[in-house]
Each structure stands twice: as structure tokens, then as C-alpha cells.
Amino acid sequence: MPSKQFQALVVNEEADNTFVRQLTTKSTADLPDYDVLISVKFSSLNYKDALSASGNKGVTKRYPHTPGVDVAGVVEESRSELFSPGDNVIVTSYDLGTKIPGGFGQYVKVPAEWIVPCPDGLSLYESMVLGTAGFTAAQSVLKLIEHGIKPNDGKILVSGATGGVGSISVSLLSHLGYHVVGVTGKTQAHAMLKDIGADDVISREEASDTSGRLLLREKWAAVVDTVGGIILETAIKTTQYGGIITCCGNVASPDLSISVYPFILRGVTLAGIDSAKCPMKTRKMIWDKLASKWKLPTLTNLADDINLSQLNNYIDMILKGKTKGRVVLNLHGETS
Ligand SMILES: NC(=O)c1ccc[n+]([C@@H]2O[C@H](COP(=O)([O-])OP(=O)(O)OC[C@H]3O[C@@H](n4cnc5c(N)ncnc54)[C@H](OP(=O)(O)O)[C@@H]3O)[C@@H](O)[C@H]2O)c1
Missing domain, CATH: 3.90.180.10 (Medium-chain alcohol dehydrogenases, catalytic domain)
Incomplete structure (x- = not known):
């Protein structure tokens, strides 16, 4: 041609x-x-x-x-x-x-x-509303589900909640019946986050502990972290016994300064998420979910x-x- x-x-x-x-x-x-x-x-x-x-x-x-x-x-x-x-x-x-x-x-x-x-059930436009961010959000949510986290286990924290991965994570978790708490730095965005499915919204400061304590009060059944740094550190210290924290991003910081105590005293799991090299079989399975049971009613908004x-x-x-x-x-x- x-x-x-x-x-x-x-x-x-x-x-x-x-x-x-x-x-x-x-x-x-x-x-x-x-x-x-x-x-x-x-x-x-x-x-x-x-x-x-x-x-x-x-x-x-x-x-x-x-x-x-x-x-x-x-x-x-x-x-x-x-x-x-x-x-x-x-x-x-x-x-x-x-x-x-x-x-x-x-x-x-x-x-x-x-x-x-x-996949049938998703237009080309809708697939790009999701894109890599939505795919990564779905990988993160799948990881929580595979870990056994159920809606009645407790609240799920999502950091960078107004961002691409964060907003799709909030919407998807809410769609699947979870109680979602979004972390945002945008004071103007609380209403938007509630519209897309957040039950509660907290500030980055509330999600960042600077006390230096190695463990903090348990708050979250699971966490979808998209930012890294102190918010991820705090999330690990505040995750409930047996919970899981997914880690996919570093917009705040690539650094992670944490003790082993959340892992050896609470049995929490820190799970890495990579979308770039996700195997094709899993890739197709996740896109099929996003086009069917996990299809967000509010996707085009x-x-x-x-x-x-x-x-x-x-x-x-x-x-x-x-x-x-x-x-x-x-x-x-x-x-x-
Ligand atoms: N591992 C993978 O395969 C994979 C795939 C996709 C994305 N990622 C990574 O995931 C992260 C998010 O990607 P994205 O496309 O969703 O980005 P994005 O749309 O820019 O969202 C990031 C959000 O993080 C929050 N944020 C920004 N700067 C911050 C700071 N200094 N401290 C705390 N929060 C901050 C903001 O949300 P609020 O204002 O609401 O706080 C922002 O909207 C990036 O690091 C990206 O590289 C990784």
C-alpha cells in the first residue's frame, strides 16, 4: 500500500x-x-x-x-x-x-x-476513557479481590483519587460494592469524587503521618496507592491485619521508608502492579471484565x-x- x-x-x-x-x-x-x-x-x-x-x-x-x-x-x-x-x-x-x-x-x-x-461491549472511545490508567486500576482491584478482600471487610483507601488510575479505581471499587475513601490534594474535587463513587474523601495531609511511628491505628481493609512516598508509607502502617496495599505509581515520590512491622505483626501484603508487561492472557481477561461485569455506568462522564x-x-x-x-x-x- x-x-x-x-x-x-x-x-x-x-x-x-x-x-x-x-x-x-x-x-x-x-x-x-x-x-x-x-x-x-x-x-x-x-x-x-x-x-x-x-x-x-x-x-x-x-x-x-x-x-x-x-x-x-x-x-x-x-x-x-x-x-x-x-x-x-x-x-x-x-x-x-x-x-x-x-x-x-x-x-x-x-x-x-x-x-x-x-471487546464487544466497549466502544473504541470507551476503551480510551479507561486506557492504561483504567487497565492499571482494574489490575489493582483484581489484586484485592484475589487477596480475598470483600466489600464487608472494611474501607478501601485510594490515593491520587482524582487522577487517572485513582478515579477509575474509585469508580470501579464503588461499582463493585466497596466502601471507598479517596485521598486528594484538590479541595475543590470532593464533590466530583463523591459523584464518581467515593463514600468519603480525605486530604493528602490526613493521609500522611509524620509522627515517625512504625505502626498506626488500623483503618483500611485494603489500599490502592497511585502516588508512593509518605502516603504509601502511612497506608502500609494503617492497613488492617491481613490486608493488602497495591503500589503502581510514584507521582509523589519513588522512595519508601518503612519498617518490617506492618508485614510481620499484621501480615499485610504490599503488591506491585505493572501494566506494561502484563501477559496477554491476563490482559484480555481484564479488558473483557471492563467491557462486561466491570463496565462502569458512568464511564463516559x-x-x-x-x-x-x-x-x-x-x-x-x-x-x-x-x-x-x-x-x-x-x-x-x-x-x-
Ligand atoms: N505500574 C504501572 O503499570 C502504571 C500504570 C499506570 C500508571 N502508573 C503510575 O501511576 C501514577 C498515576 O498515574 P496517572 O496516569 O493516574 O496520573 P495522574 O492522572 O497524573 O494522577 C496522579 C494523581 O496523583 C495525585 N498527586 C499528584 N502529585 C502528587 C503529590 N506530589 N503527592 C500526592 N499526590 C499527588 C493527584 O491526585 P489528587 O489531586 O486527587 O491527590 C494526581 O491527579 C503515576 O506515577 C504513573 O506513572 C503506573
Whole structure:
């Protein structure tokens, strides 16, 4: 097939080590030589995308680069038997948008092994309201359930509650009947959090213990932590006997200063969550859940819809912790 020109947000590294983002015309001929060409309909903005878009070498080493770890689109060409032109598909993580050009462009080329067929019950738009953040929230909730945590075991704390992973976690836990307590730094967002399912909302300060005590009063049956640092430390010290804390993020801090006492005296579990290398079997199982029993009735209220020309501003906002909920990027002008 002849190559096509398309628009993408490209991040360039300048001679003075600064990073500049600009809308650029690219060609499908310049995409890496993988088996499946996808016309990207929607992508989404995750914190990791903003790191990639601002020169964080821990996420993206080589520039010029097009970020975007999430893609929902339609297969346009395929050398793989697994997919045919016209298939609706989802790709999240692997090396997409970190090492190879991602969803902030109107076309991507990826290996067939990275692709999930968009499940019946979820539109391409809805899949990107979830995106990597929603998928990670679902992985975290699944971990609690597999640990045996039931709605009547007690309250579930969710940190970074207005963020992408946090807001979907709040909504999903509430949908599944759990009593959810959200932690937020945004005093204006308490009503929004209650709207999406939080039973109670507390401030970051209330969730951060600075006393230095090694164990604190037990409060939570489980915790979904998306921020790390002192909020995670406090969460571990306040989790009930036998409870579990999931850890997926580090927007507050990558550091964790904690004693062994919550683990050896209360038997709590600290569970790491990684979405990028989640095996395909689990990946499909989680997407199927999100499209059926775990489908959120309020899904389409959880996102701001933007286009490529608005993306630059939203990247700056998410880096400052100023976005709320999810941000869906519409690449071809379709409406939801
Ligand atoms: N392990 C994985 O596979 C995986 C997958 C997805 C995301 N992540 C990580 O999970 C984290 C959240 O991702 P996201 O896409 O949900 O990001 P996000 O939309 O930016 O949400 C992060 C939220 O954390 C809170 N926050 C920001 N700065 C903070 C600070 N200094 N101290 C305490 N809270 C702070 C804010 O919520 P409030 O204002 O409500 O407090 C913010 O909205 C990131 O670290 C991301 O890299 C990991």
C-alpha cells in the first residue's frame, strides 16, 4: 500500500537539552517495520506520556519521539493472520509510546502480539476513557479481590483519587460494592469524587503521618496507592491485619521508608502492579471484565475530550497534578 501522511505530536530534544513539542506531518513509511498498521481513532493522556513528552529519559531515551502509550483504532494493513483490515483494536503499553512512536500520532505500527481485539461491549472511545490508567486500576482491584478482600471487610483507601488510575479505581471499587475513601490534594474535587463513587474523601495531609511511628491505628481493609512516598508509607502502617496495599505509581515520590512491622505483626501484603508487561492472557481477561461485569455506568462522564492541538497544554497540566479524571485524545475528529 502507498504510504500516507499523518499528523503527530513530536517531541524534539534541542542542543541545550531542552525538549520542544510540536505538531508535525509524518509518513507511515517512517514508522517501524511491524506487522500491523493501525489508524488511531483515540488515545489518552497518562502521567507516563507526560514524562515521555517532557524528556524523562527513564521513560524515553531517544528523541525525536511521538509519545502515547494507549491506542484504540482500526487495523488498516496487516501481515499477521491474527488481524485483518477493519478490526477494532486496542494497544496499551509494551514499548508503544515509550520506545516506538505511539498514540499521539494518527497512525502506529505494532507487532500483532501487542494487540487486543476491542471487546464487544466497549466502544473504541470507551476503551480510551479507561486506557492504561483504567487497565492499571482494574489490575489493582483484581489484586484485592484475589487477596480475598470483600466489600464487608472494611474501607478501601485510594490515593491520587482524582487522577487517572485513582478515579477509575474509585469508580470501579464503588461499582463493585466497596466502601471507598479517596485521598486528594484538590479541595475543590470532593464533590466530583463523591459523584464518581467515593463514600468519603480525605486530604493528602490526613493521609500522611509524620509522627515517625512504625505502626498506626488500623483503618483500611485494603489500599490502592497511585502516588508512593509518605502516603504509601502511612497506608502500609494503617492497613488492617491481613490486608493488602497495591503500589503502581510514584507521582509523589519513588522512595519508601518503612519498617518490617506492618508485614510481620499484621501480615499485610504490599503488591506491585505493572501494566506494561502484563501477559496477554491476563490482559484480555481484564479488558473483557471492563467491557462486561466491570463496565462502569458512568464511564463516559469520566473524561475530558481533547484534540491534538490541545494536547500540549494538557501535558503541562498533568505534570502539575492539575488534571481530573481521564483525558481522551480524539485523533480524527470523531465524536464520542
Ligand atoms: N505500574 C504501572 O503499570 C502504571 C500504570 C499506570 C500508571 N502508573 C503510575 O501511576 C501514577 C498515576 O498515574 P496517572 O496516569 O493516574 O496520573 P495522574 O492522572 O497524573 O494522577 C496522579 C494523581 O496523583 C495525585 N498527586 C499528584 N502529585 C502528587 C503529590 N506530589 N503527592 C500526592 N499526590 C499527588 C493527584 O491526585 P489528587 O489531586 O486527587 O491527590 C494526581 O491527579 C503515576 O506515577 C504513573 O506513572 C503506573
